[in-house]
Structures are given as structure tokens and as C-alpha cells.
Amino acid sequence: MYDFTYRRAGSLDEAKRLIAEEDGQALSGGQTLMPVLRARLAMPSMLVDLSRLDELKGVSMEGDRIVILGATTHAEVAGDAIVREHCPALAELAGGIGDPQVRHRGTIGGSVANNDPAACYPSACLALDAEIRTERRTIAAADFFTSMFETALEPGEIVTAVTFPACREARYEKFPNPASRFALIAVFAARLGDRVQLAVTGGGTGVFRWRSGEDAAQDDGDLSSASLEAAHFTGDLHASTEYRIHLTRVMAQRALTAIG
Known part of the structure; x- marks a missing residue:
């Protein structure tokens, strides 16, 4: 590791101010960010902890969309009655x-913001036409994930929520690495209206929509x-x-068979 300053924000406004003061980086659960820091793939001078901000936690419905606030943990998403009813997948x-x-520390906002090429949430975001909200704007998932570990977020921009349409005809099929539980390959399939959408994670170069699979x-x-384009995949x-x-x-x- 290397030297950096740690600050725990008391509010979202304070977090934005602290990040703007110097080369700051938002910290939520840290399950993706901390390994990145250890490898020195990123070297912010300040980490601003968002994990205790109640204003960034929770799940609600807005019309027919599920709103999951950015600091909501994976365990909370998994057990939430709204998510289980309206999008069990x-x-x-x-x-x-x-x-x-990991499930009790990692958060949905941190996962999508870091965009690990083997992370699970990005495939759900793409297949379900999710929207990623920040303190500045709303970004369609199709425009958000730009490359491996890269997103459309601007410096200092914070993911405040991710919204998904209610969708009971969806399935996530994952072939996990037995040690890390990251996806060697995973596919999220969702039927939205009269069309099935497929998103793939774990290929090695970043999440992507499998358009020819959708046509089939x-x-x-x-x-x-x-x-399937070989450029989406790497070997290791x-x-x-x-x-x-x-x-x-x-x-x-398997996912298509499950949703029928």
C-alpha cells in the first residue's frame, strides 16, 4: 500500500466537498477498490468513506422501477422484500x-462504479436497462460501462442509486471461480416486453450485450x-x-430455459 488520508463523510454534501478538495476517491464497501489500491492501479491521496451515510442506503419503488441506493450492501439487496418480489433474479x-x-461489506454503488470485468451487477444493469444515478445526472447502463474498470463517471462523481425495471422474467446463471466466487462466465437474461436481452460478464474485457444471442x-x-466475438474474451x-x-x-x- 501507500500513504493516503482517510475521511469518513457525515453527509453526501460533505463527501462531495472532501473529494473536490484534492485527488479524492469515494469508498463504499471497498471490496473492489482495496485490491485495486494494493496493486497500485489507482493511487488517490484521500479516501472518503460513504458506508455510513443513511441517505445512500435502502430500497424503494418509484412507479414500476426498483430504486436501490448506492451504499446498499449485496446482502441487503439479496434479502430485500421489494427486490425479491419485483425482480427475484x-x-x-x-x-x-x-x-x-463480502456480501455484508460490498455495495451496489461501489460494484458498478468500479466495473470489475468479472463483477455480477453490471450484467444485470445491461440486461435490464438499468439507470445509474449520480449526484449530478442519470446515465443509462448502455452508456455507463465503457471498458474494463472504466465507466462514464467523471472525476469525483458519486453513484447515489441504481434503478431497475420490475421484471419477474429474468435469470442469472453464473459459473463461479471456486476460490474467489467471481464469474468465470455469467449471463443475465431478461425478458423486457416481447424481447429477451442477454448480458455477459466474466469474459475478461468487460461486460457486454450478446446481440446475436438475443436475435437467436x-x-x-x-x-x-x-x-460470439473472440475480442470479448481473454484466457488466463x-x-x-x-x-x-x-x-x-x-x-x-440455461438462463433462457429458466425464463421460458
Whole structure:
């Protein structure tokens, strides 16, 4: 690690002020950020802790959309009655992240803001046409995730909430790394209106929509010949590029079968 200043914000306004004072970085659960800091992939001079801000915690409904505030933990999402009723696949996704310690510390805002290429939430955001709210604006998920560990967030911008449409016809199928519980490959499938949407995480280069798979799902539901661009996948000691491509078809087919 390296030297940095730690500050615990008492309000969102204080957090914004502290981050603006110098090269500050918002800290929520820290489950993605801390490994990034240890690897020195980021070196902010100040960490501003948002984890105890009640104004950033909780789940509610706004019309037909589920609103999950940014500092809500994975465990809270998994157990929330609103999420379980209106989008059970999202609750199941949250309940399968990491281990109990990670689920009780990690937050939805931190997960989407860091955009780890094997994180679970980004696939749900893309497949469900989520919207990411910050203290400045609202960003469609399709415009938010730009590249591996990169998003449309501007310096100092804080994720305050993520909203999802109510959707009971959805399924998350994950093939986890047995040690880290990150996805070797996972697919979130959702039926919105008369169309199925598929989003893939774990490929190695970042979350993406599988458009040709969606077309095949609309046609005859057979994904075996739907094209998958190799550029979306990388190989490592856990799985080869070819194996990840194979897993994508398997996980997506399982998800489609589950939603019918």
C-alpha cells in the first residue's frame, strides 16, 4: 500500500466537498477498490468513506422501477422484500456474490462504479436497462460501462442509486471461480416486453450485450450457432478463451430455459 488520508463523510454534501478538495476517491464497501489500491492501479491521496451515510442506503419503488441506493450492501439487496418480489433474479444475483463477508461489506454503488470485468451487477444493469444515478445526472447502463474498470463517471462523481425495471422474467446463471466466487462466465437474461436481452460478464474485457444471442433467442431459441466475438474474451490460468466462449453459450441457454 501507500500513504493516503482517510475521511469518513457525515453527509453526501460533505463527501462531495472532501473529494473536490484534492485527488479524492469515494469508498463504499471497498471490496473492489482495496485490491485495486494494493496493486497500485489507482493511487488517490484521500479516501472518503460513504458506508455510513443513511441517505445512500435502502430500497424503494418509484412507479414500476426498483430504486436501490448506492451504499446498499449485496446482502441487503439479496434479502430485500421489494427486490425479491419485483425482480427475484436480481436478489439471487446479489445473494451469490463472493462470501458472506463480502456480501455484508460490498455495495451496489461501489460494484458498478468500479466495473470489475468479472463483477455480477453490471450484467444485470445491461440486461435490464438499468439507470445509474449520480449526484449530478442519470446515465443509462448502455452508456455507463465503457471498458474494463472504466465507466462514464467523471472525476469525483458519486453513484447515489441504481434503478431497475420490475421484471419477474429474468435469470442469472453464473459459473463461479471456486476460490474467489467471481464469474468465470455469467449471463443475465431478461425478458423486457416481447424481447429477451442477454448480458455477459466474466469474459475478461468487460461486460457486454450478446446481440446475436438475443436475435437467436427471438428466432428459435437455439444459441449454439449464434456468433460470439473472440475480442470479448481473454484466457488466463483459470480458463482459456475457448472455454469462456463455450461457457457463455451454456450459461445463456440455461438462463433462457429458466425464463421460458
